[in-house]
Amino acid sequence: MKKIIITGAGSAQSNGVINSLLMGNGGEEIIGLGAMPEELVMCNAHKKYLMPYAKEECYKEKLLSVLIKEKPDMIHFQHDFELSVAVRFRDEIEAIGVRMLVPDNETIDTCVHKYKSWLKFKAAGIVVPENLVLKNKADLKYAFDHLGNEDGTIWLRSMSIGGGGKGSLPTSDLEEACDWIDRCHGWGDFVAAQLLTTQTVTWLSIWHAGSLVVGQTRRRKSWAHSSLSPSGITGVTKVGETWHDESVDSVAISAVKAVSAVPHGIYGVDMTYDKNGIPNPTEINISRFFTTVQFFSEAGLNMPVILKDIVLYNKFPNLPRVNNPLPDGLLWLRGMDCAPMLTTEKRINEQLLIA
Template sequence: MLTVLVTGAGGNIGASMIRGLCDWNRSVHIVGTDVSRYYCFLSQADATYRVPPASDEAYFDRLSEIVERESVDVIVPSNGWEVRALSQHSETVPAVTALPQGGAVAQFQDKWRLSQAFADKNVQTPKTILVEDPSDVKRAVDNIPTDYIWVRGIGIKDYPGRKMRDLSRIVDWIDYHDGWGSSTVSTYLPGDDLTWLGVYDDGTLVCSQGRKRLEYGESRSWGTGAPTVSRTIHREDVNELGKRSIETVDNAPHGVYFADFRADEDEVPHLTEVNPGRLGTTSSAFYLHMGLNLTALLVQIALEESYDAPPTFNALPAGFHYISKANCDPVVVTDEEIESEGFEP
């Protein structure tokens, strides 16, 4: 029997990937791992183990022990920390993965380095300044000609991004997060909040899908965290820009990536970040609801098996909304249903 290990099994992405493996028309023994002694209880895997953080030197010893004990064939990580660790030390663990190259992962996960990588490429990004002390904040406020600027950390889930303008509040916000040298301020773009997910197999784009985020009802800041409402879209510019954003940095893309964009006042998308090697909170659940089992596809790519490939672009129909909130069962609703059955105020 095929054995697949899902990391972060007690989290929302890990839970969706486990559902994908359970829905697959194939017998799979599912092993879950999680860092949290509490979230392990949320895992729906057949067997669940606690592991140290991926930054801990004991991480690979513990993971290898689990892989050997459970005869794991494939590892599918669900978070950026384990994507980075596994992509850089894949030979350490006796199981296969479908992950990008370690160097590309490191560059994608550093938002400042990523913005600089596109400075002389044909990919538009917001004007961005690295802030190392308060004088950089003043320079940014003086030189970014928008009503607001976007302040955020540059690493993996460093700290929430926030739309701000007041100089003293920006300095206090960065101070509070001990973010000098690891924060950026950027042009705040007021247009559509867009994302594009692509799955690659050894340099070839297998399938992709674009989406527009509509509401962040449970997030502390717009554009941070998972949206509560998002909608599938078919946009040629987003498809082209998403593909180019990945392939500009990674010359042999492999596995899954999702690129985020914000549009300017003329509705031109600008790249804001790329998340390599993992599914997102919404895509892992939404696309599975729509019949696109990306977890199963990634396992087949890792095993170098043949598979039925979805359409390269626009893998799902446009105009479907995914609506989800904590403690509520998510629903998928069409444009037509919202127009004809939407609740009146």
């Protein structure tokens, strides 16, 4: 029996991957590694190891000890920071005989740091919002004067590793912006950017040696727990919908090729539309699936199984089309303390009574 290790087990972003692999009924043993016992115990992996966080000094030693003990055939990292740490000793991981499908270290470093990827997008001629690194209040004032929209609003966000719209805040007030950056200890780490619209879309893809294996678009209809974030963006999709648009496909592929000469592995391109209706790439989630990947699996496109089949068996999928094989209009609904639901708008309307 082959073994697959999934890191971050128990977290929302890893549970969908584990569930998708189990749905595939491939017979592999799924081993989950996680740092939070209360989450880890709830995941569906066959075996579960409590691990230190990747930021802890003992992380490398503990990870390698588990790999030596279990001798897994494959490992998949589902967190940006953990991946960025682990690839520093990828030679030692691979020497144990563990396989991964990940790009080169430079590509990973570029993508986990949003500003570095923005520079790559801009250099490739892709339409992106103007960004300015904020080192002091003078930089911030310049940003308001030159990047603000009609009412003077700019977008603030952190450049460092982290999801969920880390540090994001739309504001038209200089003092509020200063206070926010002070509170986040963000001088030198934050950027100011032109404010885009609220329309967002994500294109999730798997590549192998420069060739696209599969890509699928999902647009976000709403964020979960949006009231808990000053920007309304939490990084947690409440309602997602399968959907495709050729301009999105084109921009996403261009963004991937801007950061990687030979794309290899998982690339999730997040895009936000500007006022001219052009999708602007804002980041690439590298070498990991987005949190709602189980959406695609339930709909018939099991991307974690596709990844696993490539890594373990050199088996590639036979799809009706490589880009956007799923039909448009499938909805994935998520809520607290209830199982997610795959449905359509038509089915929703058929089940509801009008008061």
